[in-house]
Amino acid sequence: MINFWDIRKSQSEASMNSSPNPGESEELFAIDIQSTGKLFATGGQMGIVRIYDLVTGNFLTDCRAHSSAVMAIKFSPDGKQIVSTGMDGLVAIWNVFM
DSSP: OOEETTTTSSSSEEEEESSTTTTTTOOOEEEEEEETEEEEEETTTOEEEEEEETTOOEEEEEEEEEEEEEEEEOOOOOOSSEEEEETTTTEEEEOOOO
């Protein structure tokens, strides 16, 4: 589950499933928000980097290259790339065309 919080409030603003696929759940280990505030990306136990629209929460796409869990994820300062690292030792760089 992904919860969105305004730290000034005691209740979460919104929540969504950790996977866009019905009936699937993923333990997430990493999340980052694009500097433009338009997108966010997640990574977790399934080794999949997923990109979402931050405003609507809609799932946009996934990136698959890791053979095990994604442990860290970071947008570049210009928001045009994502770097992900995994338990498999892979460091992947993803171009973001959105």
